[in-house]
Amino acid sequence: MMKLKHSCPLCGSKNYNHLYDIDEHKKEVITYICNNCGFIFLSPRPSIQERGVFYQKTSVLKSECSILISDDKNFFQFESIARTRLNILADNLEKYLWSNNHQKSVLEVGCGTGSFLRLMRGCGWNVLGLEPDITYAKAAEERYNIEIKGEFIQELSTDQKFDLIATFHVIEHVDDPNIFLAAIHSCLVDDGYLFLECPSIDKWYGDSIDFFLQDVHINTFSQKTLFAFLAKAGFKTIANGWNGNGLWVIAKKDKTANLPVVWDDPERIKHIVREAYRNSRNQNLLAKRFISRVQRGLTLIKEDPLQFPYKVLAKVQKRFGVPANTRISSTKNQIIDIRELNANDIGITPVITTNTKDTVLKIAHLGVHGNISNGGDTLLFPAVRYLFQTNLAPTNFTLFQVRDKVTQETIDAINQHDALVIGGGGLFLADTNPNNLSGWQWPCPIELLEQIKIPIIVFSVGYNKFRGQQEFADVFHRSVCKLVEKSAFFGLRNYGSIQQLKNYLPEELHERLVFQPCPTTVLSKFYAGIPQISNNDNDQRVITINIALDRHHLRFGHKEDEILWNIAEVLLSFQQDGWQIRLLNHCPVDTETSFWFRAKSLYSEERNLHYLPPQASIDAYSDVSLAIGMRGHAQMIPFGLGCPILSLISHDKLGFFLEDIEHPEWGIEVKSSNFRDELTDKISSILGNRQATIYQLEKAQDRLWNVTCDNLTHIRKIIQAS
Known part of the structure; x- marks a missing residue:
């Protein structure tokens, strides 16, 4: 037993142990665990000024998210996380969230880019954010037109009371969780709610426990110690769960004095950390073995698929993402209704019986294949193939994903076909698959594009740049010029795309651009399964x-x-x-x-x-x-x-x-x-x-x-x- 200069923030005890003090763990301060309540904390406690210097020096907050705020794609990631949190709130407080009795107000403490507040405002709430980081606050104001104050909750310069206060991955950074939660409690209306999320030792994350127990996390909670802090502060927990690796809690402000407070078992937490360290050392070896086995299995599926039962093949393909151009063979002959098929199974082989093998074409199809995150594109690419099968010629298609890396092997494989079909879809867009090789969704270097020897058919592709979106990079001009030069047919899905694309081409190439409507606009003319x-x-x-x-x-x-x-x-x-x-x-x-x-x-x-x-x-x-x-x-x-x-x-x-x-x-x-x-x-x-x-x-x-x-x-x- 040792005595701390500072008491445990949760229970006040001064009895502690080093929780994690291993040679490989290069820390400026030491992680302790309270032997009475099981709370994990750092000592000495860095001051606010010291933490500010540490954040600026190491960019910890940004590195944890692995993002740059100014990147639209990364804004999208923030918004995706905000959506999961709003769904959690809706699942547990639906009537409260959309009650029209009066307009409610929400405060988010440490609001970052303001993505959660955007959704809360959409739900009809008045919103306010607190964000001391000027970069984040400015980004939120510019993107969402949301009011952001550069203040801490303990110093909030308003007498307004809020119906809900949200705070995500903040409490682990604050010097004293008691003061932090007391400030939140005082800013809530009676019967108001706190929605909180933070890391938990019960579900630690990262490559190792060393990563999880960072110096920047002054406090590390278990479920029980977090609930104990909330009860001490006058919050009654009404729901909790996991959002990825984050522990979320919805708690209600309670006027009841002396809510029951339950400590955690310190020995249980010590066991978690010991096991985590031991498993971390073995993790790399186990991962290598697993990857090796999977690679051997996928190779066998590709080279000799008949060794596997039909249903097993389908499951393995789905689970491990066998490339779409890998044929899964089976001795089981089935007549399958097109309405039951996945996108990658439609139009791959001839749909019209032919007795003359020479009439069957081999076409490489470059697109976004599969039952993907865009329902329209999921239908579009099979529709292109089905249109060719029924109105061009019986064809064996090989699928190539348009956003995959393009190598010499890719081009060699494409050249084994009678033609390359690119499209349809809005492929001329810079931000969906950002790259400096082409400037649009197919990241094909111009020197490799030059090596395609078969006819290129650009079919129903669209100029997809948004209003106000950043201009295409210079490489786009060169790439699209070369593509138009080499294409035997260059069909764009609307005349507007034709006019826009002309701005990137020399005049002598303008006449090569032709109008080819999207096949989805004529589905009733050719596609099976249309009611x-x-x-x-x-x-x-x-x-x-x-x-x-x-x-x-x-x-x-x-x-x-x-x-x-x-x-x-x-x-x-x-x-x-x-x-x-x-x-x-x-x-x-x-x-x-x-x-x-x-x-x-x-x-x-x-x-x-x-x-x-x-x-x-x-x-x-x-x-x-x-x-x-x-x-x-x-x-x-x-x-x-x-x-x-x-x-x-x-x-x-x-x-x-x-x-x-x-x-x-x-x-x-x-x-x-x-x-x-x-x-x-x-x-x-x-x-x-x-x-x-x-x-x-x-x-x-x-x-x-x-x-x-x-x-x-x-x-x-x-x-x-x-």
Whole structure:
């Protein structure tokens, strides 16, 4: 036993042990464990000034997240984390979160970039953030237009009381958790809630326990010691769980004096640390053995798949991500309905029986393959292949992922085919797969692009740059010029893309750009498994809505709340008139839409289309009276099925499509000064004239189909000539 100069912050005891004091652990201060309550803490306690210097010197807070704030992709990661936290809150406090009794207020302590506060504001709350780090505070204010104070909770310069205070991964850094929690308690209204998340020794993370017990974490909690601190401060824990490796707690402010406080068992925690250190030493060896076994198994699957049962092969492919161009063979002959297939299984081999082997083509298909995080793209790439199979020639396709690294081996494999098909999709976009090799989604160096010897067919690709987005890098100009030069066919999915891409090309290449509509816009003309859309207005009273929330700052600016609440209020009025509202989330980020909708009391059926087979998107739009969409494929898929559409234009590509089909009236600019009234009027107009709208849609679809058939005839000649 030793006596500390400072008492345990939790129980006040001065009896302690070194918890972690191993030679490899290079620490400036020592980690102790209280032998009475099990709380882990550092001593000596660094001052606020010392910690400030340490943060600036080591960039610990940024390195823990492995991000740079200014990177849009990393903002997206912050927002994804915020979404999981809001979902936790919704699961446990749904009625409180969206109660319309009065407008509530939330304070986030250590709000970082403000991503959680953005969602809380979308739920209808007044929001305020505390963030001493100027860089984070400035980023939050610029991106979200949220008020941020550069203060600590103990020094908050307001008498306002809050209904909810949130703080994530802050309490482990504060000098005294008691003072921190007392300040939060005093800033809450009676019966207010605290939503807290922090690391826990019960689920330590990192490559080793050495990493987990960082000097910057002044306090390390177990579940029991965290609950004990909360009880001491007057909080009653009502829910808790794990968000990844973070321990979250929702606690309610309680006026009851002397809530029961339960200590942890110090010996239990010491055992966790000893086992963690022992396991850390063995981890690398075990990982190497596991990786070696997996690699041997995958090699065997590729080289001799018949050694494995059919179902085992499918499970192994899914579990370990066997590349899509790996054929999993089986002696089991099955006739499988296309509606039951995953994206990678559709259109891979000929769908029309042929007795002449020489007529079967071998085509390399470059795209985003699989049941991926974008429901529209999940359907798009199989649709390209199925279109070729049914209207070009019987084909054996090999799939290549467009975002994978391109090597000499990649090019050699591509050159073993009769042609390379690139697309469709909005591949001309810089930030989805950032690289300095091409500047767009396929990171192919120009010198390797030069080595492709077979015809290149760019098919229904789109110029996908957002409004206000940073300009393409110089390498994009060179890459796209070389691609156009080498391509035997260069089809863009709308005339708007053609005009935009001309800005990056010399004039002599302009005439090579041709119009090729997205295959999803003509699905009813060729794709299997398409149900008959009813033309009887009495058969269905369903309105679907899709909201795209990726890059929301480019789509909406600072009008996000206004736009989404207006949509919710308009749809609520139609719901009250007897229409069924169905929210369709093409991507995970789209699921945030319901936060804004519930703020206006709009509750509806909700379907997620991401990570599902292609048929899910078809089914979602097959019994619909009107499809309102903000994503490109939330516009094109229902159109391709014969369903009336109304486009919410936050990206130029939606307007491009409406111009191509000569119906710009089927769209609304989301930043329109009269947006709400326009939305109401256009929904009413389309629903009131649905039969006429369907007739116009079919005529427009016929024109797109004729263009597609002419292009396929030309492509067939190109491949035959080669």
